Amino acid sequence: MPESIIRLENINFAYDSKVVLKNVNLEINRGTFMGLVGPNGGGKTTIIKILLGLIEPDSGKVFINNQPINKFKDWNKIGFVSQKANTFNKGFPATVFEVVSMGLTAKLGYLKFLNKKAKQQVLHAINQVGMSEYAYRNIGDLSGGQQQRVFIARALVSEPDILILDEPTVGIDFKNVERFYELLHKLNTEQNITMLLITHDTGAMTNYATNIVCLNQTLHFHGRSEEYSALSTEDLSRIYGHPVQVIVHDHD
Amino acid sequence: MLTDIIEFDFLRYTFLTGLLIGIVAPLLGAFLVVRRLSLLADALSHVTLAGIAFGLFMEKQFVTLTLSPIYSGMGFSVIGAVLIEKLRSVYTAYQELGIPIILSGGVGLSVVFISLANGFNTDLFNYLFGSVSAVSKNDFLMILGISIFILMMITLFYKELLTLSFDEEHAVVSGIHASRIHFLFIVLTALVIAVSIRIVGVLLVSALMTLPVAAAMRIASSFKQLIVISIIFAEIAVIGGLISGYYLSIPPGGTIVIMSIIILLISMSLNRLTIKLKKEGI
Numbered sequence: 029m030p031e032s033i034i035r036l037e038n039i040n041f042a043y044d045s046k047v048v049l050k051n052v053n054l055e056i057n058r059g060t061f062m063g064l065v066g067p068n069g070g071g072k073t074t075i076i077k078i079l080l081g082l083i084e085p086d087s088g089k090v091f092i093n094n095q096p097i098n099k100f101k102d103w104n105k106i107g108f109v110s111q112k113a114n115t116f117n118k119g120f121p122a123t124v125f126e127v128v129s130m131g132l133t134a135k136l137g138y139l140k141f142l143n144k145k146a147k148q149q150v151l152h153a154i155n156q157v158g159m160s161e162y163a164y165r166n167i168g169d170l171s172g173g174q175q176q177r178v179f180i181a182r183a184l185v186s187e188p189d190i191l192i193l194d195e196p197t198v199g200i201d202f203k204n205v206e207r208f209y210e211l212l213h214k215l216n217t218e219q220n221i222t223m224l225l226i227t228h229d230t231g232a233m234t235n236y237a238t239n240i241v242c243l244n245q246t247l248h249f250h251g252r253s254e255e256y257s258a259l260s261t262e263d264l265s266r267i268y269g270h271p272v273q274v275i276v277h278d279h280d
Numbered sequence: 281m282l283t284d285i286i287e288f289d290f291l292r293y294t295f296l297t298g299l300l301i302g303i304v305a306p307l308l309g310a311f312l313v314v315r316r317l318s319l320l321a322d323a324l325s326h327v328t329l330a331g332i333a334f335g336l337f338m339e340k341q342f343v344t345l346t347l348s349p350i351y352s353g354m355g356f357s358v359i360g361a362v363l364i365e366k367l368r369s370v371y372t373a374y375q376e377l378g379i380p381i382i383l384s385g386g387v388g389l390s391v392v393f394i395s396l397a398n399g400f401n402t403d404l405f406n407y408l409f410g411s412v413s414a415v416s417k418n419d420f421l422m423i424l425g426i427s428i429f430i431l432m433m434i435t436l437f438y439k440e441l442l443t444l445s446f447d448e449e450h451a452v453v454s455g456i457h458a459s460r461i462h463f464l465f466i467v468l469t470a471l472v473i474a475v476s477i478r479i480v481g482v483l484l485v486s487a488l489m490t491l492p493v494a495a496a497m498r499i500a501s502s503f504k505q506l507i508v509i510s511i512i513f514a515e516i517a518v519i520g521g522l523i524s525g526y527y528l529s530i531p532p533g534g535t536i537v538i539m540s541i542i543i544l545l546i547s548m549s550l551n552r553l554t555i556k557l558k559k560e561g562i
Contacts, residue, residue, distance in 0.1 A: 080453050082452070082453065101455075103453065103454055103455040104454060104455070106453075108450065108453045108454075110449065110450075112447070112450075116446075116447060117314070117316075117446075119497070120314055120445075120446055120503075121314070121497060121500045121501060121502060121503055121505070121506045122442075122446060122502060122503045123501060123502040123503075125502075126442070126502055126503055126504075127446065129439070130439070130442065130443040130446060130447070130450070130451075131454070132439075133439045133440055133442075133443040133451070133454065133456060134443075134451075134454040134455040134456050135454075136439070138436075138437070138440070139436055141439075142439065164501075164502070165501070166501040166502070169501075182450070186454070
C-alpha cells in the first residue's frame, strides 16, 4: 500500500467569479516524482498555494501526511522552491552558508541558536547539491543555476519528505537545466524524496518524472509518464486548449 | 578632548552614548537596508520629533514636569511604528504608502507643538541636529538600558529576522510568524531612533542607520560581515564626528554624517580596487 504524502479531495477555488480549480482530486505517494503541467492560468500555482496552506480552497479537503492541513504542524517536512533564481534580491549580502541555514530557522524554533550539529547539517545540504566549494561565497555572485541549487539545499536542510518546485528552471540556461533535473532525479531515487515539479518544459519532464498530471481547471490527465509520452498531439491540444509543440530533450 | 572627557561628566556621557548608538543604529540599519526600508527610519524620526516637540510643550505648560522629552519622543516613535504596520496591512498593495503618511503626519504634529510651545529655542535646535552636551546621567542610563534590550532582542531573534529579510515567502511557508517578527523589528527601530536623537538629531538619525551600512555593503560578502563592518564604520564616524564637532562647535549630527559620507566614498573606491584584484586572481 503506497504511503500518501499529499491528498487533495474535491478542491474548488475561484478568484472572485473566475473559476480556477474545479473538482480537483490528486494524491501524491511517497517516492513519486510527479510532474505538474498545464497552460498558464490553468491553476498550477494556485494548487501549490493551497497545499502550502497559503490560501484556502472554497471547498474540498487537503491532507498532508494523512493529516488535515489545518492540523498539520510539521511544515519543515515540506520543502518549497520557487522561481527564486530569477527574482530574489541579488544584492543581498549573504553567503551560500547563510542562505542554506535559513532553511533551519523554523525547524530550530524561537530562541535557539545554530549549534554545531545544525551547522553540519547545513554543510551536508550544500554538499548534496554539489556546491561545497562555494559555501562561503556571496549568493549574488553565483550563476542562476548555482543559485537555484542553493535554494534546493535550503529546502533540503530541514530533511523534507517532499520537495515542491514551482517552475524552478525559469531563467536558467539549457545546459544547467539538464544538470538541475539530474540533481532532482538523484535526490528522488537515492534519498526517496518525493518531488512535485511544476513546469512548462514537458519534454524534459517525461525523462525524469514517474507520474504526470495535466491541470487546466480540472485534471485532464493523470498517469505514468510513459502514458503521457504516448499521448497524441491532438490529445495534448485538447488538454491545453490550444496546439502544443513538444520539445524533446535528448540525452547525449 | 580626552582630558575633557575625563573631567566633564556631560562629555563623558555624550561620548559613551555615542559609542552605544554606533552599535545599535547600524545593527538595525543593516536589516532596514536589505529590506529596502531605509525610508522607514526617516518616517519614524519625524514622528519622534513630534513627540519631542510635545514633550517640550508640556514642559512649558507644566514647569514642575521634569521628564525628559526623549520619553515622549520614544512614545510617539513606537506609536508611529505601530501605525505604519497598521497601514501596511490596510494598503497591502501599497506597502510603502505608510511611510509618507507617517512622515508628513509627524512633521505636521511637530509644527503644531512647536508653535504651541512658542517656537524655536536652543533645546529644539539640539534635538534637530544633535548636541555634544545634551546627555545627562539619567539620559545615559536610559539609553544604556534600551541599547542592552535592543542587543538582546536582535541576538535572540537574529535567525528569524535574517530569514524574513532575505525571503519573506519562504519564511512564511516554513512556519515563521512573519507579522510578529516584523512588529518586533519595527518597534526596535523606533527605539533606536529615539535613543540616537540626542547625539545625531532628528534630521540625521536615519543617516547613521543607513550610511555605514551602504558603505559596508560594498565590501561585505556575508550578512554577519555586513553588521560588523557597519558597526566599525559607524563607530569611526561617531568618534570622529563627536571630536571634530566639539572642537569646531558644530552640532555632531552634521560632523557624524560628513564622516559617514567620507567613509562611504573611501569604501566605494576600495571596492573598485578589490574587484580589480579579484579579476587579476589575487
